[in-house]
Amino acid sequence: MSDIEKAIRQIADEKNIPYEMVIGTIEAALAAAYRKDFGEKNQNIKVEFDATTGGSRVFDEKTVVTDDMYDDAIKILEDREVLRAEGKLERSELTEEEREKEKEITLYPKLHISLEEAKKIKKDAESGEILHIELQVPESYGRMAAQTAKQVIIQRIRETEREIVFEEFKENEGAIMIGSIARKEGRIILVDIGKTTGVMLADDQIPREFYRPGQRLKVYIKSVEKTPKGPQILVSRTHPDIVAKLFESEIPEIASGVVEIKGVAREAGSRSKVAVYTKEENIDPIGSCIGQRGARIQTIISELGGEKVDVVMYNDDARTFITNALSPAKVLNMEIDEKDKTAIAKVAPDQFSLAIGKNGQNVRLAARLTGWKINVKEDRDDDIKPAEISIAPEDDGEPSIIEGGGTSEELSSEEEASKKKKTSKKKVVKKEEVEEETTEEAKEGNNE
Structure with missing residues (x-):
């Protein structure tokens, strides 16, 4: 096993990234680099990267079409070049017939090859087949490929880590997580929630609740969005659903579905009203929420910083x-x-x-x-x-x-x-x- 293959496998294992995904990303980056430095714009370049040797093979991928189709497309393109030379390429200056001809352009020499030419490369080539034509690469491409592979691995790791974080927290959108206060930036509170940092805006902070660095508390995952800098996770202490989620976590009858929460009205930091209901005649939904000597409801009140909670029957x-x-x-x-x-x-x-x-x-x-x-x-x-x-x-x-x-x-x-x-x-x-x-x-x- 080569050093580069070891490095790729180690990183894939540590970061929980599929090995094939890393290889595929390297191949895509090498293809883009070749097209930029040695190929032509819109050329369909494919690369096969060999992690064992660190080498790569470059192919020009083209679709085989019938000779007539290819010749017709070439004729339209040649006419187009004539129009360009005459300064009539702007669509507003073309005749209706010329516009229709432009619409007929569905084949391009960079992406397609005639059946006649294809059979010179592969004797049994057929129309509709995808042909991979191997290209001879310059010596300098090998050095560039190694450097590109290194850069791509680093970039891919960063992107994949962000994607993993996004997917994990997107699944937990609308859930409660335990976090710790990281720091305050202006009116914004940053909360450490594990693999990333959540943002608690001013409107999501309970009035008169003080947040100290290192303080542990439960937050509601309000929204998870992708940004150029990675996933942005907004957390909240004021969202009405945090009350419902706390009831679910603290009250077994609600967690099991025996008692249902029908609605929550909240003025964060002051008071909430929660409507509960059950179909079971032998269950007291309010009593289940309050608990013996108010133990269950008191736990919820404490989690909300002393906010009063009224439980009413729906x-x-x-x-x-x-x-x-x-x-x-x-x-x-x-x-x-x-x-x-x-x-x-x-x-x-x-x-x-x-x-x-x-x-x-x-x-x-x-x-x-x-x-x-x-x-x-x-x-x-x-x-x-x-x-x-x-x-x-x-x-x-x-x-x-x-x-x-x-x-x-x-x-x-x-x-x-x-x-x-x-x-x-x-x-x-x-x-x-x-x-x-x-x-x-x-x-x-x-x-x-």
Whole structure:
């Protein structure tokens, strides 16, 4: 075994590249080099590389055609040369007949050979056969071939490694991988994910989550694309699917398909709502996700940097599903408009702030989770005009309207003022703080 063959086989084994693929790449590069330095443009050059000796044979590959076909093509090409000499080669200056003749050019001397000429090289040549005509190569080509082979091997290794990385991560697109923070470049975080580095853009970073070099964390493989510099892998910590994937990895009932995730609505770093469902009557899907004493859900919360996660029951009945999605608030009555996909949820006055959530987050997530526009309205028996708020699935910001009130913060201020009028001696607790505590208590109760 020659040194070059040993080198090729060793590299092929180490890099997990098929030996034949490396040889094929070397042959293609040698053919291109010969065509450039010793051949003609568009000439169909093929090379057979012998790794044992390091030598190579060069062939001019041509297709055998009948003599008539070849002669007709040559005649058209000769006429074309005449047109070029007369300055009439531009298609706009050709007659219709001349344009049709150009379309008839399907044979070229560099790619085809007449049957008569082919039989001079191979006696039993037939029309349609591919003929390999061996060429005599200059002495300088041998030295060039060795250098080209070396360069091609290096280049091919680099390209193949990139291709292997691309294929591996393309298969894992939409999956979760464990990575470690490599470094920060401006607003971009680079994450070491094994054979390559993933890029976490600013929008894919959880707000207020700090990333330290060497820190290990789970990331979602958002997209894998080819670039001139190799595969570009975008990873995310904010994608809604990372929540679903964490549920799959941490909850056996979901991994096995007994419990299904029907939807995820997320505001990364703050709160997520996950709708679950099962066909099994003896399985509690919410309990399966929460785990004993909240152990399972707490693992997921920790992976998300402390982000709160609400697990709600999915139902094919829109009224029931929307009611569940608005938890921990209790809905008294639900009216729906199937045509416009609009729902009116009536709640008691003391449940209104809980239903809309801080800055409207609870109803906003419920709208996204269900895909319905949700109006939350106070159900009052007194003369006070009921507060009402409306949120569509595509709404992102804090709700700005409330009939009979204002924003959730404004409602808190009004209630505070009312309390102060009744007594100046009592310690006043802001309604907004009470709402947050109530939400947390309701969630903890659900988890347990």
